[in-house]
Amino acid sequence: MxxxxxxxxxxxxxxxxxxxxxxxxxxxxxxxxxxxxxxxxxxxxxxxxxxxxxxxxxxxxxxxxxxxxxxxxxxxxxxxxxxxxxxxxxxxxxxxxxxxxxxxxxxxxxxxxxxxxxxxxxxxxxxxxxxxxxxxxxxxxxxxxxxxxxxxxxxxxxxxxxxxxxxxxxxxxxxxxxxxxxxxxxxxxxxxxxxxxxxxxxxGDRIYVEGNAAAALGAVYGGATVCAWYPITPSTSLAEAFTGYCEDLRIEPRTDKARYAIVQAEDEIASIGIVIGAGWNGARAFTATSGPGISLMTEFIGLSYFAEIPAVIFDVQRGGPSTGMPTRTQQADLLAAAYSGHGDSKHPLLLPADPGECFEMGSLAFDLADRLQTTIFVMLDLDIGMNEWLTKPFEWDDSRKLDRGKVMTYDDLEA
The missing domain is CATH 3.40.920.10 (Pyruvate-ferredoxin oxidoreductase, PFOR, domain III)
Incomplete structure (x- = not known):
C-alpha cells in the first residue's frame, strides 16, 4: 500500500x-x-x-x-x-x-x-x-x-x-x-x-440509484398502469418501487382516485395471466419476476406471442440452475426468455447495462410491446437491480406521447 x-x-x-x-x-x-x-x-x-x-x-x-x-x-x-x-x-x-x-x-x-x-x-x-x-x-x-x-x-x-x-x-x-x-x-x-x-x-450531476427503482420509474414514464406480480427475490423491490411512484404520480388530482391497478397475485402464473388480460384490453401492463417465474409463465408468454398481445416482463435475473440462488447475481435466463413458449416463438430482449438504461429501456419496452404486439423482456440482474449505482440523470419530458403506432414492418425497421 x-x-x-x-x-x-x-x-x-x-x-x-x-x-x-x-x-x-x-x-x-x-x-x-x-x-x-x-x-x-x-x-x-x-x-x-x-x-x-x-x-x-x-x-x-x-x-x-x-x-x-x-x-x-x-x-x-x-x-x-x-x-x-x-x-x-x-x-x-x-x-x-x-x-x-x-x-x-x-x-x-x-x-x-x-x-x-x-x-x-x-x-x-x-x-x-x-x-x-x-x-x-x-x-x-x-x-x-x-x-x-x-x-x-x-x-x-x-x-x-x-x-x-x-x-x-x-x-x-x-x-x-x-x-x-x-x-x-x-x-x-x-x-x-x-x-x-x-x-x-x-x-458531477450523476445520481445514485438502484436499477429496480430506475426500471419502475421507467415503467411509469412508459405509460404502464397495471402491474401484477408475485414476490420473488431479486425483483420484488421493482414492483414495490412502482407502487410508490404510482401513489405519487398516478393519482387523479380532482377526484383523488388511483389511475392504476397493482395486484399481488397468488403465484407467477396468475400474475402473467392478469398482465395478458390487461394487455388484451388495451392497458399497458407488466410483471416483475426472476428465472423460476419465467419457467412458470412460459405458457402465457407463448399465448402473448401467438395471439399478438402486448406485455412487458422485467426479469431480474439470479443464479441458476433450477430455482437457483435468490441472492446471487447471474445472467441465467437469456435463452429461457428469448425462446420462452412452445413452438417457434422468439421474443425481443432489452439488456440494460446500468440504472440509467433501466429507466430508458423500462419505458421503451411498452412502446415496443405495442408496436410488435408481443411480450418484451427487460433483462436486469441482481447486481444492477438491487444495488445502488452512480448513473447519468434520467431524462423526463412532460410532452412525451406514448407510441401506440401501427405494427412495425421490416421496412419500418430499415428506416
Whole structure:
C-alpha cells in the first residue's frame, strides 16, 4: 500500500444479516458521495431474514470505476463467524477494524496489517438498556469512528441522519449522539489512517440509484398502469418501487382516485395471466419476476406471442440452475426468455447495462410491446437491480406521447 491512499481504496464491512447494518453501511457510502467522491458499493447478502453472514463492500474511487477491484484495504470485521476469512482478504499493509470488547489471542491477527480496536459492545452496554438499541447504535458508533479515521466530514453524516429520520427529532438526536461517541473515542485513542477521503468534485450531476427503482420509474414514464406480480427475490423491490411512484404520480388530482391497478397475485402464473388480460384490453401492463417465474409463465408468454398481445416482463435475473440462488447475481435466463413458449416463438430482449438504461429501456419496452404486439423482456440482474449505482440523470419530458403506432414492418425497421 502507498504511503497515502487518497480517495482510492476499498472498505469492506462483514456483518450479520438482520443486524440493521445494511442501511448504516449504505449511509457510509453516501456520505463519501456527498463529499463529491464516487463510490461503487455492493451488498452481498444471504437468502434468510437474519443470522447468516453478510458483506457490504465500498470501493472509493475518484476515477469513477464501477466494478469491484479485488482485495480490501480496510476490513470492518463485525462477524466472529467469518473472522478468519475476512482477515485473510486484507491487503498487506492494510487495516483491520474490530470490536475489541472481548480480547482475542495474537493468532487471530496478522503481522502485516494494522489492527484498530474499538470496544463497541462495551460502549453500547454502558449507554443503552435495550438489546435492539445496543445492536443498532453499535452500527452508528462504528460509522462515527470510521469518519474520524478516514477524515469523512461528520456534518455530512449528520445531514444524512436528519434526512433518514425526518420528523423524528428524538431518533435524530440519539443517532447523532452515537455517531459522536465513535468519533470522540477515535480522537482520544487512535490516529487517522493513511487511507483518506478528501472533498472533490468528481460525481458531477450523476445520481445514485438502484436499477429496480430506475426500471419502475421507467415503467411509469412508459405509460404502464397495471402491474401484477408475485414476490420473488431479486425483483420484488421493482414492483414495490412502482407502487410508490404510482401513489405519487398516478393519482387523479380532482377526484383523488388511483389511475392504476397493482395486484399481488397468488403465484407467477396468475400474475402473467392478469398482465395478458390487461394487455388484451388495451392497458399497458407488466410483471416483475426472476428465472423460476419465467419457467412458470412460459405458457402465457407463448399465448402473448401467438395471439399478438402486448406485455412487458422485467426479469431480474439470479443464479441458476433450477430455482437457483435468490441472492446471487447471474445472467441465467437469456435463452429461457428469448425462446420462452412452445413452438417457434422468439421474443425481443432489452439488456440494460446500468440504472440509467433501466429507466430508458423500462419505458421503451411498452412502446415496443405495442408496436410488435408481443411480450418484451427487460433483462436486469441482481447486481444492477438491487444495488445502488452512480448513473447519468434520467431524462423526463412532460410532452412525451406514448407510441401506440401501427405494427412495425421490416421496412419500418430499415428506416
Amino acid at each position: 502507498p504511503l497515502e491512499a487518497l480517495n482510492d481504496f476499498v472498505v469492506k464491512f462483514a456483518n450479520v444479516n438482520g443486524s440493521g447494518s445494511a442501511s448504516t453501511n449504505g449511509m457510509f457510502a453516501k456520505a463519501i458521495l456527498r463529499m463529491g467522491v464516487p463510490v461503487a458499493a455492493r451488498n452481498i447478502f444471504p437468502s434468510n431474514i437474519q443470522g447468516l453472514p453478510t458483506w457490504f463492500e465500498v470501493r472509493i474511487t475518484e476515477a469513477g470505476h464501477l466494478g469491484r477491484r479485488g482485495g480490501v484495504d480496510l476490513m470492518v470485521a463485525m462477524n466472529p463467524q467469518t473472522w478468519d476469512r475476512d482477515v485473510a482478504e486484507i491487503e498487506a499493509g492494510g487495516y483491520l477494524f474490530y470490536d475489541s470488547t472481548k480480547p482475542l489471542p495474537p493468532s487471530k491477527f496478522r503481522e502485516d496489517i494494522t489492527v484498530l480496536g474499538v470496544p463497541l459492545t462495551a460502549m453500547c452496554n454502558a449507554a443503552y438498556q435495550l438489546p435492539r438499541e445496543r445492536q443498532l447504535f453499535k452500527n452508528i458508533i462504528y460509522v462515527g469512528a470510521l469518519a474520524a479515521l478516514l477524515d469523512i466530514e461528520i456534518g455530512v453524516i449528520e445531514t444524512l441522519l436528519s434526512e433518514q429520520f425526518a420528523g423524528k427529532e428524538r431518533l435524530i438526536k440519539a443517532n447523532v449522539a452515537a455517531l459522536h461517541m465513535g468519533r470522540d473515542y477515535v480522537a482520544e485513542h487512535l490516529s487517522p489512517l493513511r487511507l483518506r477521503v478528501r472533498r472533490a468534485d468528481k460525481v
